[in-house]
Amino acid sequence: MNQHLRPEPVPFIDIAAQRRRLGKSIDEAVSRVLGHCQFINGPEVAQLEAQLAAFSGAKHVVTCASGTDALLMVLMAKGVGHGDAVLCPSFTFCATGEAVALTGATPVFVDVDEATFNIDANSLKRGIASAIKLGLKPRAVIPVDLFGQPADHDAIGAIAEAEGMFVLDDAAQAFGASYKGRRLGAFGLATATSFFPAKPLGGFGDGGAIFTDDAQLAETLRSIRVHGQGSDKYDNVRLGLTGRLDTMQAAILIEKLKIFEDEIAARNKVAERYARGLGNVVTVPRVGGGCTSVWAQYTIRLPKGCDRDGFATALQVQGVPTAIYYPKSMHQQTAYRDFPVADGGLPASETLSCDVISLPMHAYLDEPTQERVIKAVRGAISG
Incomplete structure (x- = not known):
């Protein structure tokens, strides 16, 4: 090529x-x-x-x-x-x-x-x-x-x-x-x-x-x-x-x-591969005790100081799409910012909105393709 x-x-x-x-x-x-x-x-x-x-x-x-x-x-x-x-x-x-x-x-x-x-x-x-x-x-x-x-x-x-x-x-x-x-x-x-x-x-x-x-x-x-x-x-x-x-x-x-049960099992295999491949460079999601996830999204948190837009661009160049769920929490959005919030504010929501990014996730993400994603993520973090 x-x-x-x-x-x-x-x-x-x-x-x-x-x-x-x-x-x-x-x-x-x-x-x-x-x-x-x-x-x-x-x-x-x-x-x-x-x-x-x-x-x-x-x-x-x-x-x-x-x-x-x-x-x-x-x-x-x-x-x-x-x-x-x-x-x-x-x-x-x-x-x-x-x-x-x-x-x-x-x-x-x-x-x-x-x-x-x-x-x-x-x-x-x-x-x-x-x-x-x-x-x-x-x-x-x-x-x-x-x-x-x-x-x-x-x-x-x-x-x-x-x-x-x-x-x-x-x-x-x-x-x-x-x-x-x-x-x-x-x-x-x-x-x-x-x-x-x-x-x-x-x-x-x-x-x-x-x-x-x-x-x-x-x-x-x-x-x-x-x-x-x-x-x-x-x-x-x-x-x-x-x-x-x-x-x-x-x-x-x-x-x-x-085929849903089979797809859930496949999604969990994909999530396990991500955790193994990325767990030492980004914060990978953790499933709570006694819970299982269907991994609607695979959402990571970038390390402090990592420029999220730059990271997304670096992956895009490699053909790896990303998405941000959610760049603004609800209380920060125009339609909802006048509604009340809990005493003490919502610091975790605001922090997450600044540093989360989601990677490709579906039941048909094969290992070689996923390796491309993992390699691109590791390269963008170290670069």
């Missing part, structure tokens, strides 16, 4: 490789939907819900149009609104706080643990105190299982119970991970997830789901996702949304779920 030619770029997330592996099964699944023409609430939707319930251990699964709708629908079902506070980590994607603000409630941002990137229990306690001082009623906490790793659900659950709050787990990035032997979907009042294409279990478009053991909540959620429908579609008993998952996405997800 001519040394002046740029190397073939490494895919950041390789959806095409998965598509090749699934072969004709997706085409056939889509074709069945095209054959029966039940594009809304076709038989595949209920079939997927049953399979997701069996996979997660949750009693009820309500699929919906996106991970954001999954969060919003639970808050709506619980009547969260003006005067209520919902505690959220600041170091996460904006959908977590956005869903709260859309109900008219106040998101109160709390800090995360620098090692796990997940919600810090002590900051959560301070956030609850801050909310009460402001005259707000703490109603719920939304822990996020960030980058594929579960939050500390025992600690969060205990704090929420002591305060009379419910827990809505945001597992948009972590469906398939487990906490102390139980898969996500079984913690708190409800769990929300996303089937956005880049997620570990992703569709070919938007989609989401809510997991709960509460039969009454599941019934309310099914009404909310169809405009608050009562006995029929012209008897609307509550405010709702157009929150359905369409049949085509359900059919695609049924096929992807069949």
